[in-house]
Amino acid sequence: MASKEELLEKLKNGVIEYEEDEVKEAAQEAVDAGFDALEMIMDGLAAGMEVVGELYDKQEYFVPEVLMCADALYAGLDILRPHVPKREGGLNAQVVIGSIQGDVHDIGKNLVKMMFDVAGWEVHDLGRDVPLEKFVEEQLRTDSEVVAMSAMMTTTMLGMKKVIAMIKEKNPNVAIMLGGAPVTKDVANLFGADGYAESAGNAVSEGIKMISRLRKMQSKEGQ
Numbered sequence: 001m002a003s004k005e006e007l008l009e010k011l012k013n014g015v016i017e018y019e020e021d022e023v024k025e026a027a028q029e030a031v032d033a034g035f036d037a038l039e040m041i042m043d044g045l046a047a048g049m050e051v052v053g054e055l056y057d058k059q060e061y062f063v064p065e066v067l068m069c070a071d072a073l074y075a076g077l078d079i080l081r082p083h084v085p086k087r088e089g090g091l092n093a094q095v096v097i098g099s100i101q102g103d104v105h106d107i108g109k110n111l112v113k114m115m116f117d118v119a120g121w122e123v124h125d126l127g128r129d130v131p132l133e134k135f136v137e138e139q140l141r142t143d144s145e146v147v148a149m150s151a152m153m154t155t156t157m158l159g160m161k162k163v164i165a166m167i168k169e170k171n172p173n174v175a176i177m178l179g180g181a182p183v184t185k186d187v188a189n190l191f192g193a194d195g196y197a198e199s200a201g202n203a204v205s206e207g208i209k210m211i212s213r214l215r216k217m218q219s220k221e222g223q
């Protein structure tokens with residue numbers, strides 16, 4: 001039987017080498033062996049995708065390879081994802097999430113979505129290339145306290161600033177969180193967002209901080 005380290009390596013390399021079948025096999029083996037599925041996703045699949053990003057930046061990989069790597073990652077995620085335990089008794093919170101208009105990158109967004117989901121949040125996923133006004137509509141429809149937007153391109157990132165203004169105009173009591181490779185804490189502040197997280201791993205804790213600030217503010221207003 002393969003060790004945890006061997007399976008992590010297999011998942012990572014399977015994504016890098018776009019070996020979908022190998023990824024599926026390793027994912028199933030990890031599930032059968034009872035290894036921590038979240039660790040397999042983050043330190044195996046997502047770690048592989050990080051290397052793919054570097055290969056793309058170095059022009060060793062191009063769009064077709066990257067797409068096959070993404071397919072391999074998603075194939076592994078399909079198997080592992082149902083085995084990530086949901087935390088019970090979390091705070092009762094909802095989040096609207098999506099990749100901003102013009103942006104089809106959704107791997108990072110989907111990892112963030114998963115983290116909110118397993119933390120017990122109700123997640124309204126709008127998918128990718130989401131029209132700006134759709135974020136506003138979905139927030140109003142669901143009355144979610146948090147809206148989380150992802151952008152992977154410097155061009156599409158600018159749409160987030162518009163959405164923030166549109167949401168705040170309709171409903172100032174919403175906490176908006178930004179993320180994605182070109183986004184920094186400074187950019188998030190500049191755009192008027194309430195929060196920022198650089199990775200899926202700390203998105204939920206940032207969300208919780210934003211909600212408690214929001215709830216404190218609201219209870220003061222109500223006094």
Ligand code: B12
Nearest residue numbers: 053103104105106107108150153154179180181197199200
């Ligand atoms: C995969 C990929 C693709 C895939 C996307 C597949 C998919 N389903 O997502 C495909 C091949 C389709 C693609 C297409 C294109 N891509 Co592309 N792509 C990438 C690549 C290689 C990796 C991105 C990725 O998935 N990383 C892995 C994940 C796990 O990391 P992540 O996305 O950063 O997410 C983490 C954090 O950022 C954070 N996070 C992300 N979102 C959010 C949201 C919130 C709320 C929070 C809190 C946190 C958070 O948490 C995540 C997990 O920890 C990057 C290169 C790179 N180095 O990033 C280029 C990159 C993003 N692409 C780029 C470009 C230019 C394009 C194309 C225009 C290429 C082309 N010439 O056709 C098209 C554009 C398509 C479009 N309109 O969107 C550029 C963007 C440049 C820029 N700064 O503007 C990059 C940076 C490559 C480069 N160096 O040029 N791409």
